[in-house]
Amino acid sequence: MSAGAGRLGVRAGMTVAAARARCAALVVWPWDEDAVRRATDAVSALLLIASPQVTPVAGAPGMWWIGAGGVDGVGGERGLARALHRLAGAWHPGARVGVADSCVAARAATWDYGPAEPVPDPYAEAYARYLPPAPTPPPVEAAPLPPPRGCVVVPRGGCAAYLATVPLALVQMDVEVRAGLAALGVRTAGGLAALDGGDVEARWGPAGLSAWRLARGEDRRRPGLVRVEARRSVSTELAAPSATLEPVLFLVRAALDRLVADLARDALGAATVALTLHLDVGATHTLTREVRLARPLARVAPLFERCRALLERATLPAPVCGVTVSVPATGRLGSDQGDLLSPAWHDPAAVEAAFARIRAELGPNVVVRAVARDHHRPERAGQWLPVEGVDAPSDAPSDASDAPRDVHAQSTHVPAALRLLEPAESADVAPDAVGAPTTVHWRGRALAVTRADGPERLSGEWWADPYRRDYWRCTTAAGLLLAYRDRARGGWWVQGWYD
Known part of the structure; x- marks a missing residue:
């Protein structure tokens, strides 16, 4: 619901009649699961620009876990918070970002708007003339740019201190434990953390002890961010398992955008692209396919066409809940320079891109060349072989008498076709x-x-x-x-x- 409805007392779980009794102007929109799923996948693809590890929070549409490891070289945690806030702000004007060592503190930080922004004094210029001039401060090093309003970065090791003043509603716990703490007058996570752990366990059992540890910042949970050992990889999860490839291809395109940008900065091209689909039948059940290119390539469009053609031929034994796109093998990009206005100069990458579009549209093995074979029967005197494999030993016929020979290597006399x-x-x-x-x-x-x-x-x-x-x-x-x-x-x- 909106913040305005919340201030009027509208709460989750109310009936429509009870909510309208508190807010007469309430407008009720039906929940569209498909629309929420599509929007979640779109935002996940957008957030891949800032971090290669993106996971929607299960059961909480509108929230994501984002990997914050290894960001020291790109502005640190503050830079990551600014980037995420800018990206999420394109979808929601009130986006909030929390960065912390633990899940409980990071989630609580998303409900904190951070320090209040200073309010300008409209009369400051009027009475400034009556004040003595301020001394010139000594030069100091420029402080790191603070995160924008709506971004909170909890210092490392400071989860317990930050949670001390956080409302108890932001700490996950059982309903019985929450009701018992409210009866005792405990309103903040710090109040729960100040209790004796033994007393909490004796009264509420393991559920109470788990909530006590969360209030102290001792959170062993992990949001399930996938870490792949490959140097260049991007992982993300779908908002809900999908039996079709449409949302998967959407995330693959976003992942390729990020990977190709990294490759281009290093003057490298992708020689192999690996697609790993995480299936909804177990934590380790995956399906991996590889695209192997004739030459290294660092352009998104032809790479995506090859990936799409590969996935469309794959049979999914179960719905897909996540995808990992990695580049296991790279190569140096060609440095040939040519005259753009010269008709004698051609771009080999343009040919590869055209072939990729044809294969994606018509299927594999449709780009072929004709070769002649030494055979008596007319229907076996010629053969179509794929362009990429015409010189490969595996494509040659097993019979030596049927070995393909290049038609252009014959004499200049061209017989009737x-x-x-x-x-x-x-x-x-x-x-x-x-x-x-x-x-x-x-x-x-x-x-x-x-x-x-x-x-x-x-x-x-x-x-x-x-x-x-x-x-x-x-x-x-x-x-x-x-x-x-x-x-x-x-x-x-x-x-x-x-x-």
Whole structure:
């Protein structure tokens, strides 16, 4: 609820009628779980700019645990608080940030607006002329920039001192313990911490002892921030487990923005990007996939397209509750310089980006090149191989006679190109006395054969796919057709035509 409704006595858990009895102008909005989840994921992606460890607080929409370790080189804890306040302020004008050693103190600090800002005196200039001039103070070192209003940084080791004046409502405890402390007149965490721990345990048991320790700043809880040993990694959790990839891809894009910015500052590119999906079936159940690039790349768009294509092919055995994006392998970016206005200079990264978009749209292994193979059967005389793997040994056929050879390595004479049909199409052929085709009935047309060259009899492969064929090159009004008579299975077939 708003602060204004709270001042009028509206409290969580009230019925609408009871709330309107205290606030007649109350406007009730229905709770939209999907909208809250989408907004939470959006803010989580935004907060990744300040820290690589972001976790929404379970059961408390609008709150996040943020990792504050290793921030000494980027302004320290005060700098982190300022950055988080600025980012969260884009979503809520009253955003608050608390930084502390313990969870209980950090959460309590988010309810503290910090020291009050000084109020200017409107008459200061009027009577300043009657005051003696102030002495010039000696020069001192510039103090660190204080965090803005709404940010509280609890000094290290000072959780107990800070919690001493904090209202008891900000310390997590059972309802029975809270009611008993209220009956005793204990209103602050410091009042609870001043009690004897043995007496608290004797009266309220382990629940009371746990609350007593929290009031003293002894908080062993951790918010579940994921720490990955990889040097360059970003981890975050979803507001709620998702069975679809849409919120996951949203966080992956935000993580890549941060990782690529770090790589670019070091003149490095990502050679491998690892995506680890944390599944909602156990703390250690994860699914990891890797994107391996042909050359190091430090551009978000092509990296994201490759990651998206990889995740869209993955099968999720369970909903996803978190994602970790890391760069296990990096490489130096190319330093080739070119003339932007010269048509002879090309950017290899632009080609990689175009290939990435094509693969993301149409699937893997769609960017291919043609290679020729030494084989008698026309349908096996050529092969399409992926561009990235055409020279890899794993892509070469096992049969030495089928080894691909580069078409461009042949002589300068370019023969007619055979346009193969996959598969071959059946046709009705009228042969003459020696078996040469005279008319080919194919695709609803009767094509007269003016010249038939053949037969070229091919057979073999009895161990795998035996065949016995008589091939004829038939000159017709529609062009030069390649047809064959299948002596093993019977019938005539059109294999293709020549350009």
